[in-house]
Amino acid sequence: MSETGGPDVTQELRLPWDDDPEDLYEHAPCGYLTTLPDGTIVRVNETFLAWTGHTRAALIGHRRFRDLLTAGDKIYHETHYAPLLSMQNEVHEIALEVVREDGRRLPVLVNSVLERGAGGAPRLIRTMVFNATERRSYERELLAARREAEASEQRVRVLQRIVADLSAAPTEAEVAEAVVRAPEPAFAAASTSIYLVDVERDQLVAVASTDPTTGNWDDMPRSSPRAVAAVARRGDLHVIGSMAEAEEHFPDLAESMRRSGRQSVVLLPLTTGSGDDQAIAVLGVLAFSFREERSLSDGELRVIRLLGQQAGQALDRARLYDDARRREDRANFLARTTRSLEEEHRLLQRARRLVERVVPEIADWAAVRLQVGPAGLREDLGGPPPDPDLLAERVAEATSKTEPIFAADGDGLGCTVLPLTARGRVLGTLALRMAPDRRGAEAERMFLRDLADRAGLALENARLYEQERAIARTLQRSLLAADVPGGDPRFAMETFYQAAAQDLEVGGDWFDAFLITPNKLAVVVGDVVGRGIDAATTMGQLRSAIRALASAEHGPARLLEQLDRFCERVDSARMATVVYGEIDLLSSEFSYACAGHLPPLLHEPAGSPQYLLQARSAPIGSRAGDRRRTEHKVRLAAGSRLLLYTDGLVERRGRPIDRGFEILAREYARRRDAPLKGLTAGLADTMVGRDHGDDVCLLCLTLGTEERLERSIGADPLQISLLRADLRGWLVGHAVDQDCVNAVLLACSEAVANAIEHGYRDDPFGVVDVSATVSLDAVEVRVSDRGSWRGPGTDFARGRGLQLIEDSMDEVFFDRGEGTTVTMRRHRGGDPS
Known part of the structure; x- marks a missing residue:
């Protein structure tokens, strides 16, 4: 009893240090080992033996501590553990794996202390071993969670990058390229393919793949029993995790997986629409596969579905953009083609221009066949042409029905034949071979019909232009002098007339030459103001008036005065320009007068060409300017060449007329020794070319016979x-x-x-x-x-x-x-x- 009368606590409680030390050592919550410096075990507690399953007799004196470790840890013990212990006399929390008696591994943490003797020599090593099984499991769970988080973060980063690429991709093809690159970095997929839905043809079209040589990668009907088509119809995600599952549900997919060495496949519909207030539409299917069997986590499935929604929205936006751009491109093409055809006025040139516009911008081959104009006309471009017999049949069919024959899959021809009609008449056909359009077939047909309508109208206008042009040319040439004097050894003459290239109407330019008397030759070149039938009629009247008024007594000045009075009765002749001259074939004297016209150009055998600038006055019937009519005489040496011409030869927009005179004089001098035959045509070709906007009229006269x-x-x-x-x-x-x-x-x-x-x-x-x-x-x-x-x-x-x-x-x-x-x-x- 205690002094206070209570129980003696010191007699009832046993303190920890009163426990048997040997029992504490043997049953401690950790393993104890005592080894010699070479690692030979000399003492081990019961806890270590219970953990490892070894017996005390098998260890003590027979095994070293490193003999209990795995192969890798033995190497670590030799290269790190033992040297570190020797240098520091202790090591702490070294993670090792001990091999149990039954061969299983025990993860442990080891603390060791090296005790030395009086001389500092190693005496023994005391080692404490902690069981790390639960800690290793926890670490593995943490590592797995960390890896999953890192993978999820990687997938999110890939998805963010793909979403950014999708937002920047304006076309359907670019969207498909961005989507097909997503599964490999995001989910470590082996290969990826994308199929897009063609609603008009009710097909799934294979548009992109990272490995098109593997799998069953081709177009298919949407009603096909194949796995991709089934996903497109149902609109739900399919994960085929094994070959057995594929063989059970989709034999075609199993065969494809077997050939390509894939073990699992994901089929993701690319959708648009929220599903709440609007129907979900499937725009395509993304298929990606793995080389091993793969089970996807909930996080991965959420990312995959999000990818399908983002890709579907991007495809929907790109299709709208593609349709708008295609309509704009087609409208621009029609406008450019219409303008381009208007630049050509001839039927054949317009037909050629039409083919040149079509190839290669919208077709790789095209041909125009006309039923008007030259018989059997055909203008084609590109290559190679389709089967001629089958093409002829389609041309005949389109012509008889006056309806387009559009290209169809497997029809053997591969090109569309469009009848070119105008005012209820078939002018010919346009056949063209185009790359197959996966979408927008109906819009493309409307575009081709519009093209055929515009081309038909353009060709009909060209046909009418040629018809009216031929009539106009016939009229104008009938008004020109058709029988200039010839066969007289005292002179030689060469004339040339070229109508404006860009004007249907006849003009008022003309030339004439006639003998007033057997020894007096009259030459004249003139230009009536305006164009059309009125100008041509006035030109004919002036030409006739000059022939009637010319006489051996009056001379050029008097003739121009009489033409002024003629204009009082023929008002349309006012402001006409005329250069009129008379050559005395006996004296070689040239008398001339210019009424507002360009000066004659004279080139004598010796010297340079010179313009005859005297005897100038206002145009015929003018009420302003110098109306006094004068004339000038010049004696011509034998072999002199005299050129009369109209303003179309030298006048150009954006160029001073003095420059035109300089060029004409230079070109005329260069041809001084050229034959007279063909001189005027060659001069006009050099000065004007084919692209000219005004009539050109020339008369060149060689007077007398050259001595040499x-x-x-x-x-x-x-x-x-x-x-x-x-x-x-x-x-x-x-x-x-x-x-x-x-x-x-x-x-x-x-x-x-x-x-x-x-x-x-x-x-x-x-x-x-x-x-x-x-x-x-x-x-x-x-x-x-x-x-x-x-x-x-x-x-x-x-x-x-x-x-x-x-x-x-x-x-x-x-x-x-x-x-x-x-x-x-x-x-x-x-x-x-």
Whole structure:
């Protein structure tokens, strides 16, 4: 009892330090090991033995601590654990795995202390072992959760990036490319494919895949029993987690998985619509697969469904954008094509332009066949063309029905045939082969019908234009002088008329030349204000009036005064411009007057061209300006060339007329030695070309016979005929007899042809010089070139050309220097034999 009378507490309680120390060691909540410095176990408690299943007898003295570790931990013990313990005399919380007696592994945490003797030598190692099984499980759970969070974060980042890409993708194709890239980084998918729904054709179209060589990746009807079609019809997510599940529900998918080595597949519908107030529409299916069997977590499924919704909304937006852009592009194409066709006025040119517009912008091949104009016209572009027999059948069908025959899958032709109609008449057909359009077939058909309507109207307008143009041309040419004087050795004349290229109406430009008396020649070029039938009629009246008023007594000034009085009765002739001249063929005197017209251009044998600027006054019937009519006379040397022309030759918008005069004088001088035949046409082609907006009228007159004919022609065989015409007129003007004329023409033509063929065979810019003189007893012609006669058979002496020349001429000489010169003589009135 205590001093207070209560129980003696010290007698009833046993303090912990009163416990048996050996029992505490043996049954401690952790394992104890005592080992020698080499690791041999010398003592172990019961707790460690219970954990590992080993017996005390099997361990003590027989096993080292590192012998109880796994292979990897043995290496760690040797390389880290033991060296660290030796250096620090202690180690703490080293994670190792001990191999139990039954072979299972026990995760442990180890604390060891190295005790040393008096001399510092290691004496023994005391080791405390804690069971880390639950801690390892907890760590694994934490690690798995962390990995799942990281994977979820990765999926969210991928989804955010894909959503950003989808928001920036304006077209359906770009949306599909963005969606098909999502499953591989987000879910570690092996391959991905995307199918889009074509509502008009009721099909699923394979549009993109990361590995199109694997699986069953092709188009299919939406009613197909295949897995992708089933998901598109039902609109719900399908996860096929194993081959057995695929074989049970979708045999086609199982076969595809077996060929590609895939073990699980996800089929995700791409949908739009909330489902609350609007129906959910399936726009496509995203299919992605895995190489191993895969079960998806709830988080992964939520992300996958969200991906399907975002992709569906992006597809819906892109389709609206694609449709709007396609309509805008088609409208722009129709507008551009209409404007382009209007630039051409001829039927054939419009047909060609139509084909050029269609290929390659909307088709890879197109052909126009016309039933009007030249028989059998066909203009096609692109390649290769379809089967001609089948195309002919479709053309006949479209023409008879006056309805388009649209291309259909598997029809063998692969192109659409459109009848081109206008005002109830079929003008022809337009056949074109286009890339198949996955969507918008009906809109595309409406576009093609609109194209055919516009093209038909454009071609009909061109046909009417050509018809009216032919009538107008016939009318205008009937009003022009058709029978200018010719055959007189005292002069030669060349005329040219070219109507405006961009105007249907006839114009008021005209030329005329006639003999007032046997020795007086009148030449005139004029231009009536305005266009159309009225201008052409007025032009005809002025032309007739000039012929009626011209006389040997009055002269040019008097004639213009009479034309002023003529305008009082014919008001439409007012402001017409006229240059009128009379040439005295005996005295070679030229008398002229200009009523508001451009000045004549004179080029004498010596010197440069000069404009005749005297005797100028106001246009015919003008009420302003200088109305006094004067005339001027100039004596023309033999061989002078006089050019009369209208303003269409020199006037251009955006260019001073003085510049036009300079160009004309330069081009006229350059042709001084060219044959008269073809001179006006060549001059107009150089000055105007084909794209001109005004009529062009020229009259070139060569007066008298040149004492010496000198011509230079290009190395073009077509120039020989022009030279022959010029040389013939010159010889006739010198009263050379006909036999001599024919012989000289033959020899000269052969010599020039050989110079072109052999001397300039590699030089299309070569020039052949021809000169001719006439004496009382002979004609001498010299043909010179500066070419190089190389190779066998190119020598005159060995060719047939020499034989022809020698048969025609009396004397033939050759001079070989820098080129070749052939000099030929023929006696007048003689016989070369």
